[in-house]
Amino acid sequence: MPEARRTSNKKKTLSQEEVAAQLLDLGRVVPQAPEVEAAVIGACLNEREAFSLVSDILKPESFYDSKHRAIFGAIRTLAAENKPVDLLTVTEHLRANDQLDAAGGPVYLAELSQKVLSSAHVEYHAHIVAQKSLARQLITYTSNIQRIAFDESIDVADLMQKAEGDLFELSRENIKKDFTQIDPVIGDAYKMLQAAMARTDGLSGLPSGFHALDAVTSGWQNSDLIIIAARPAMGKTAFVLSMCKNMAVDLKIPVAMFSLEMSNVQLVNRLITNVCEIPGNKLKSGQLAPYELSQLDLKINDLYGAPLYVDDTPSLSVFELRTKARRLVRDYGVKIIFIDYLQLMNASGMAYNSRQEEVSTISRNLKALAKELNIPIIALSQLNRAVENRVGTDANDTNAKRPQLSDLRESGAIEQDADMVCFIHRPEYYKIMQDQHGRDMRGVAEIIIAKHRNGEVKDVRLKFVGEYARFANFGESAPMPTADDEGIVRSSRTNASTASQAGTGDDQFDSLSADMAPQEAMPF
Numbered sequence: 001m002p003e004a005r006r007t008s009n010k011k012k013t014l015s016q017e018e019v020a021a022q023l024l025d026l027g028r029v030v031p032q033a034p035e036v037e038a039a040v041i042g043a044c045l046n047e048r049e050a051f052s053l054v055s056d057i058l059k060p061e062s063f064y065d066s067k068h069r070a071i072f073g074a075i076r077t078l079a080a081e082n083k084p085v086d087l088l089t090v091t092e093h094l095r096a097n098d099q100l101d102a103a104g105g106p107v108y109l110a111e112l113s114q115k116v117l118s119s120a121h122v123e124y125h126a127h128i129v130a131q132k133s134l135a136r137q138l139i140t141y142t143s144n145i146q147r148i149a150f151d152e153s154i155d156v157a158d159l160m161q162k163a164e165g166d167l168f169e170l171s172r173e174n175i176k177k178d179f180t181q182i183d184p185v186i187g188d189a190y191k192m193l194q195a196a197m198a199r200t201d202g203l204s205g206l207p208s209g210f211h212a213l214d215a216v217t218s219g220w221q222n223s224d225l226i227i228i229a230a231r232p233a234m235g236k237t238a239f240v241l242s243m244c245k246n247m248a249v250d251l252k253i254p255v256a257m258f259s260l261e262m263s264n265v266q267l268v269n270r271l272i273t274n275v276c277e278i279p280g281n282k283l284k285s286g287q288l289a290p291y292e293l294s295q296l297d298l299k300i301n302d303l304y305g306a307p308l309y310v311d312d313t314p315s316l317s318v319f320e321l322r323t324k325a326r327r328l329v330r331d332y333g334v335k336i337i338f339i340d341y342l343q344l345m346n347a348s349g350m351a352y353n354s355r356q357e358e359v360s361t362i363s364r365n366l367k368a369l370a371k372e373l374n375i376p377i378i379a380l381s382q383l384n385r386a387v388e389n390r391v392g393t394d395a396n397d398t399n400a401k402r403p404q405l406s407d408l409r410e411s412g413a414i415e416q417d418a419d420m421v422c423f424i425h426r427p428e429y430y431k432i433m434q435d436q437h438g439r440d441m442r443g444v445a446e447i448i449i450a451k452h453r454n455g456e457v458k459d460v461r462l463k464f465v466g467e468y469a470r471f472a473n474f475g476e477s478a479p480m481p482t483a484d485d486e487g488i489v490r491s492s493r494t495n496a497s498t499a500s501q502a503g504t505g506d507d508q509f510d511s512l513s514a515d516m517a518p519q520e521a522m523p524f
Helices: 002-008 016-025 034-046 050-054 066-080 087-096 105-115 122-149 156-174 182-198 211-217 236-250 264-276 280-285 290-302 318-332 355-373 413-417 494-501
Strands: 225-230 255-259 308-311 336-340 377-382 420-425 444-452 459-465 470-472
Touching (some): 034 050, 034 122, 050 122, 066 105, 087 105, 211 444, 211 459, 225 355, 225 413, 236 255, 236 264, 236 377, 236 470, 255 264, 255 318, 264 290, 308 318, 355 413
Parallel strands (some): 225 420, 255 308
Antiparallel strands (some): 444 459, 459 470
């Protein structure tokens, strides 16, 4: 007997029929409405418009009775082929596909057509059938989760991932949004226009703190998925942390940061370097001059109380993200979410034939989450090596190493799902110190807006200071390179130039002393 039980447990999931049989053994019957199912099919057999009224509500699997499933499947096939749907055509279709007996035979079909005289209430009946079907799916879902939970060979964390993934798919398949007449939408759009006109800064979304970027985007827009992509060492994390500093510290906008690559302490240490403007190698070694120690003590106070929330869960799944993001928006009023970075996420709980398919699922669900929560989601992404392999016409050809949409790594779906795709490009990293017009490129970072669903595509130039892992506006008063009237850096500091050539300095900041960021006092 124990051996038989062990063998039966190898089947991890049960079908709806198997769950129904188990409940029947316990004296319980699964939710069903066979008479209502018969009424829906009878209406479809009698009136040609009836199927169009229920086609987006029901599918063959929605019917509990196997005969009704076969008949409705035949009706749907005939309708998809633009063929007439009536008692005779459905009967012939079932006979041609050897399904007539499974559907109860021609006599049963005739009885169904005679039971209903009108399709006046067919939509209401269809909703009843759909609700019963959803109830059965939920019973099957919970029964399978309970069954698997008793198997001690299954890791509980994996079970949680599967449970969340299955429930997400169930809700996605069954909860559909109905169409809306345009009048109330026009009213909402007009209110948004009035709110934008009332703002003195001309922004309709959340400001990034980078003035040139905000002028192009009008701020990060609600429900948008923004992808920020670059090759390693271009400064993706530094760019996002600079935005977090601008938004959470300076503008007090609640921000959430999901870091799959770095720990919370490492992120906070990078943020301290950014805010306090002290080179990371000095913080790491602790060799601070007296004025730097005073600067640290003074500026670190700006971080306390900042509405910045950090999560460093490794290999975060898109389903975990959805749960946490809902809580952050509901409980903490978070207005924007950053993810560092997309390719480190997973969509466990479902089977995929390739990594490209999984990344496509992740990007699609990130876009859906942005729409659901009505906030911008900014996800960092890696680029493939095609950028490195491109060769220009000469040493100052800045276009050769510029990223393109085709360089996005692992999935073309990222480009399709995103409302905006931005690339970070620093010519200085490729030893390009001047562009083709002779302008100085040292300390310059180009934000290339390659896709903008609701605006123009354009290049924006920012300052990049490698020793502080910081992006900044030109003209900001800080011990950084200065800018001329064209907004192009004229570096006056050799050490800043040297640091920017070396990359973002990611390695410098990973192991800063935890004493510099006492976690019990930080609000992150």
